[in-house]
Amino acid sequence: MIVDDSALYRQSLRNLLREMPDVEIVGSAKDGVDALDKIEKLDPDLLTLDVQMPEMDGLELLKELKRRKLRSKSIMVSSLTSQGAEATTEALMEGAFDFILKPFGGNSEKNRHDLQCQLTSKINAFRQSIGQKPVSATGSAERPIPQGRGVAEATPQAxxxxxxxxxxxxxxxxxALKKVLPRLPDRLSVPVFVAQHMPPQYTKSLAVRLNDVSVLQVVEAEEGMIAKPGMVVLGAGGQQMRVVKQGNSFQVQLTDDPPENGVRPAVDYLLRSVTQATNGNALAVIMTGMGRDGLESCRQLKQQGGHVMAQNQADCVVYGMPKAVVEAGxxxxxLPLGKIAPAIVRHIKRSQRS
Structure with missing residues (x-):
């Protein structure tokens, strides 16, 4: 179902979605108020939801869907502005499935192609998410994987x-980060580096919102900054982030190196540098997401004596990135989301006693 206050944009989305196999458009709405009644009647699997609308905007509608316990998931449709980034980030933290950017500029063919690519990627991710089977109904931690792959019987001592x-x-x-970072204690003895696939401006808004709900300081990465113990550094959208050792500290460097696994910032790019900077004395946690970003760098980290944890299937929006590291053994x-932060803290404390 398409929810947008622009009749032209509703038609553009409708035309693109009609070209996609196995996609049925069950309806459209001009704002959140109009959408609520239709959603309850039509019960769509997925909404494209404009962030900024009159009467009831996309974020307000998302919260109302959550309050009424309606099952429809939402792909937010946002403009590349600071206001759009802030609202979209809030929506993602409230549980929106993902978001797409409204193309801008005068090249209509390029705009159409960009929008089509974004829609195809997000809908494929949604299909993957609804096709998966939960690991367990209770979301239990540390389930062994068949054929001897996956989690160890006990976490090895660092x-x-x-x-x-x-x-x-x-x-x-x-x-997911909203559920993990606030549970980390304020006296964490090591820095935390985060690679979240997002475009420029959006990582800035995400860092601000995560900082608001966390006891740790959460910042967007800046060139040359020193990552202190207890600091959470979020990679800046549109750039690669690497970490180098500077004496007893770690310095953050931002580069325009090409995307890896189709993304920038990439987990693989970041984790390779952390593995080198720490001589493998690091912990990687691979969380919800489509694709395999993080797989090869986790392999390298393990070869250097480092450690890897993964989010469990039942708690993932898309079980792609964690699945890759789990199936590679x-x-x-x-772990379920609620147990990731305590596991990080325990790992750090145990390693310091080694």
């Missing part, structure tokens, strides 16, 4: 003190 934590996420990441623990 050979040396953990020096850094890396979190990697894509689709569903903002909501790299994940020592597979």
């Amino acid at each position: 050979a040396a003190a953990c020096q850094a934590v890396v979190l990697g996420a894509s689709t569903g990441g903002p909501s 790299l994940a020592e623990r597979i």
